[in-house]
Amino acid sequence: MFTVDQCCCCFTLKWGTLAIAIFRILHSLVEICFALFESRISGWKLYLSAALRAIHFIVCILLIVSIWVKKSLLVIGYLIFDVILMIALLGFSIYNFCSGEILYGVVCILFIFLFIYFWICVFSWFMELRKLEKEN
DSSP states (O other): OOOOSEETTTEEHHHHHHHHHHHHHHHHHHHHHHHHHOTTOOTHHHHHHHHHHHHHHHHHHHHHHHHHHOOTHHHHHHHHHHHHHHHHHHHHHHHHHHTTOHHHHHHHHHHHHHHHHHHHHHHHHHHHHHHHHHHO
16 A cells, blocks of 8 residues: 655654644534535535534544554544545535536545545554554
């Protein structure tokens, strides 16, 4: 599997993972606010979106905890749930392209590429933690 030694070319994996987790928490909070105040989303879609973002918030907190506790098990939730969110975002971008909202579709695709890079960095952190656990 592809791994990296640094995040964003200047951070160690530990600090890069922390930056990614903080960014994703802020991103989730912004998306929850937009979902709550946007009139297009209502009913079960609103509750589903809020629930997914709340779960993502929790796995990001666990990712931050993994930096100091150094347990690879805390990272697995982020790795799994982020793939689910990327698949959902891909579906949303396809929906946007089909409904004629090209700009939203392009933005979604750009975020998918960014999140894939984030996922690779966090996966590299996970592999580093597994190596540390095997040594101990």
